[in-house]
Amino acid sequence: MLQRTILVVLLAAIAAAGVYWWLSAPVVAAASATPSRTPDLANGEVMFNAGGCASCHAVPNQPDRLRLGGGVAIKSPFGTFHAPNISPDPNDGIGKWTEADFVNAVMYGVSPSGQHYFPSFPYTSYQHARREDVLDLFAYLKTLPAVAGKVRDHDLGFPFHIRRNVGIWKRLFMDDRPFVADGSKSPQWNRGAYLVNSFGHCAECHSPRNALGGIIGSQRFAGGPNPEGEGWVPNITQKRLGEWSVKDLAYFLKTGELPDGDSVGGSMTRVIKNTSQLPDADLAAMAEYLKSLPPAEGPPRPARKQGS
Structure with missing residues (x-):
């Protein structure tokens, strides 16, 4: 009986290892x-x-x-x-x-x-x-x-x-x-959607993540804790940027200047160094897409400690 139990356990372990090896195998392009x-x-x-x-x-x-x-x-x-x-x-x-x-x-x-x-x-x-x-x-x-x-x-x-x-x-x-273009939208909107969601990878920082590090789909672009552990990444849906115009967004991506005249800080300054090099048409396209993002409620931001 003991030998049979050990054999069953070994076979189960081998099967589990095989499944793990198959599930975790790298997938590459032909x-x-x-x-x-x-x-x-x-x-x-x-x-x-x-x-x-x-x-x-x-x-x-x-x-x-x-x-x-x-x-x-x-x-x-x-x-x-x-x-x-x-x-x-x-x-x-x-x-x-x-x-x-x-x-x-x-x-x-x-x-x-x-x-x-x-x-x-x-x-x-x-x-x-x-x-x-x-x-x-x-x-x-x-x-x-x-x-x-x-x-x-x-x-x-x-x-x-x-x-x-x-x-x-x-x-x-x-x-x-x-990426599949949306035929109901303008070419400029589709260009912006492509840049924001592929190379621009804006959601990678501007979305909260679950315990495994995956983006929470229902709160995509809704901001959350800075993955690097310091500060808070802002919500970039219309929940927060509703008063921004498309021109405001394009100008921000070009210069890092906010509509109120203030300037961006933190890690976003590195992002602006890159986006400022893009053609104006691409900045306008990204701004048009970002302006179209529906309002999404992000995770609650912790209260600031007194004196901070």
Whole structure:
């Protein structure tokens, strides 16, 4: 009887391990999904600025936002992530990557070696990008300076450091749906929706998250605790921005100035450095889309401590 019980337990454990291995396996694009094409470097630069690549990947404490040697520390409830080198350096950056490697990294969150990237890299938004835009971004990155130097490993505790677990997280929080234009809306609105929800990844910071780190869909764009642990990220639906005009929003994305004449602060200053480089037409499109977001009630903001 004991032997039979042990055998049943072993078989159940093997079956469970098999299911876990299958559920957590990386999913990548087929090689045929990246056909040869002539890249559009100007478009690649637009995607670079829309995606805010320099905010995380530029070497800290130096003035050149195009030196993408990485090193920015990104705090989270799960530990501290360190943004990697994505310069064209062949040893420490992405200089040896293929187009397929880059597509799999940006849209699927999978490294060239077949490991999951942690979702501090916002591929949950980038998955909605058009493949040709991702390839144009890759071509643009290859024109930037190569920067030598490896970035330190992430500082994550158990079990969050186990990359294989990210595969199950992806099944919970990635929908793998391409962006589809809304035929009832204007081309400008659709352009804004595309930029905000793909490369712009605005919801990644401006939405509250559940205990597993997934965005709470019903409160998307409704603000919440800063994922880095300091302060509060504002609600950007009409719940808070109802009095802003489309021009106010576009001007804010261009300059960082609020309608009342004040200026943005904190981590948003890094975002504005990127959006300020975008064409005015794209800023207007993003503003039109953001202005259309229906009011959404975010989580209650904690009361400020007396004297703070």
